[in-house]
Amino acid sequence: MDSQSLKTHIPKLVMTDYLFLFGMTLAVCWAVDAFNWQLEFRGFLKHLPLILTLPAFVLAFVGFALFKKQSTIDIPNKTLNSIILLFATFVTIGSLYARYINGIQNSFLTLGMYAFMAPISAWFIVRSQNPNKLIKCIVLIYVFWALLAIFMQFIKFGGLAVFHSREHLVLAGVSVLYFLAPSKFSKFMVISLIALGAFAGHKNTAYMIALLLFFCFFMISSIVYVEKIKDRFIRWMFWFKSIFLLAISSLTIGLAYLYVKSTLPDGNPGYRLHTYEIAWNKFLSSPIWGNGYTRAATEEFDLFTVATSTQVLPTHSDPLDIIANGGLIGFMLWFSVYVILIDRWYFLVRHPDSQSDKTLIPYIHASFCITFSGLIACMFNPVITSSPNNAWACWAIVGILIVTANGKPKTIR
Numbered sequence: 136m137d138s139q140s141l142k143t144h145i146p147k148l149v150m151t152d153y154l155f156l157f158g159m160t161l162a163v164c165w166a167v168d169a170f171n172w173q174l175e176f177r178g179f180l181k182h183l184p185l186i187l188t189l190p191a192f193v194l195a196f197v198g199f200a201l202f203k204k205q206s207t208i209d210i211p212n213k214t215l216n217s218i219i220l221l222f223a224t225f226v227t228i229g230s231l232y233a234r235y236i237n238g239i240q241n242s243f244l245t246l247g248m249y250a251f252m253a254p255i256s257a258w259f260i261v262r263s264q265n266p267n268k269l270i271k272c273i274v275l276i277y278v279f280w281a282l283l284a285i286f287m288q289f290i291k292f293g294g295l296a297v298f299h300s301r302e303h304l305v306l307a308g309v310s311v312l313y314f315l316a317p318s319k320f321s322k323f324m325v326i327s328l329i330a331l332g333a334f335a336g337h338k339n340t341a342y343m344i345a346l347l348l349f350f351c352f353f354m355i356s357s358i359v360y361v362e363k364i365k366d367r368f369i370r371w372m373f374w375f376k377s378i379f380l381l382a383i384s385s386l387t388i389g390l391a392y393l394y395v396k397s398t399l400p401d402g403n404p405g406y407r408l409h410t411y412e413i414a415w416n417k418f419l420s421s422p423i424w425g426n427g428y429t430r431a432a433t434e435e436f437d438l439f440t441v442a443t444s445t446q447v448l449p450t451h452s453d454p455l456d457i458i459a460n461g462g463l464i465g466f467m468l469w470f471s472v473y474v475i476l477i478d479r480w481y482f483l484v485r486h487p488d489s490q491s492d493k494t495l496i497p498y499i500h501a502s503f504c505i506t507f508s509g510l511i512a513c514m515f516n517p518v519i520t521s522s523p524n525n526a527w528a529c530w531a532i533v534g535i536l537i538v539t540a541n542g543k544p545k546t547i548r
Contacts, residue, residue: 146264158187161183167304175525216253218471219530230428237430257534259534271494284297285332303508314498410450414452432520452515
């Protein structure tokens with residue numbers, strides 16, 4: 136068969152795939168908000184990306200229902216998928232009760248409803264005729280908006296914080312360029328871009344995420360290098376030197392932080408610690424299941440007057456909100472997602488042959504970087520509890536990992 140014939144047999148993306156990508160483009164645009172349009176907070180408009188994407192889901196479901204006998208579609212990582220479904224269902228049921236029974240408008244419905252985007256995105260990807268190409272297109276959407284946000288941050292350097300609380304989407308969003316880079320110099324250029332982006336953002340979260348990304352890059356290259364070493368002693372010596380290097384680097388960063396601490400944002404600890412205390416006391420009052428997410432997702436801040444239009448504010452820590460309102464049940468469901476993903480990431484680094492399409496590996500690593508960076512971002516900001524498209528952007532990436540990171544060879548066709 137000649138090359139022209141082979142090309143005609145490569146499955147192409149269809150209309151439903153492009154509708155989904157259009158919705159993802161809007162969702163990431165709304166979330167990153169490179170132009171400070173604040174569409175994420177404008178009533179009906181904040182849900183517009185989801186509304187415009189619904190036809191893609193409906194058409195895909197109808198097509199799957201009509202031709203399901205001819206399909207071998209299955210979700211590769213059932214365990215991870217089921218845990219997220221349980222978490223999303225738990226939060227959504229409690230939030231619906233809060234809204235329609237208790238009359239609370241600022242409920243946790245965003246957290247529950249958009250958590251469903253992970254399994255829905257996973258299902259949508261595996262039913263595609265070319266899931267690998269669809270995954271690459273999704274990740275490239277993040278790259279586009281991330282580069283634009285970094286560019287806008289440099290234009291407004293010293294002024295508006297363009298991507299504050301979206302650092303995971305922006306700094307980690309360009310990480311795929313590192314994994315695609317063909318040379319050490321080009322990798323260095325990507326690392327420099329991330330470092331400069333964090334410096335331009337001038338937020339503690341940005342610096343922490345940049346350091347996490349550098350650590351991930353280092354660990355991936357180190358594990359890949361060690362896997363090629365046959366001698367056990369040489370392996371141990373390499374790790375000993377690596378740990379020593381990391382210790383020296385950590386000490387240097389710590390000393391540098393103490394030196395420049397006065398020039399860094401303080402993060403408003405008075406406000407944060409007070410809201411953290413409120414959330415922790417809520418958890419202690421009902422540590423098993425909390426209030427089942429049947430209460431408000433915000434608190435009336437009464438310690439002092441803050442520079443906002445209202446004193447009713449979020450906790451600014453998604454993990455604390457999750458454990459305070461869902462107890463250990465809600466928190467363990469949510470946190471186990473990251474435990475599983477760390478295990479899957481380590482497996483992928485050690486066994487890249489688990490992927491039948493090697494060109495997909497950089498995009499999977501980038502998805503891990505965005506997800507792990509999102510964990511840092513949500514520790515200090517309301518990322519997945521009160522920001523619909525930010526939550527969608529986080530959970531959709533997890534959907535990619537549900538499909539690809541199952542710890543077994545040849546995850547998808």
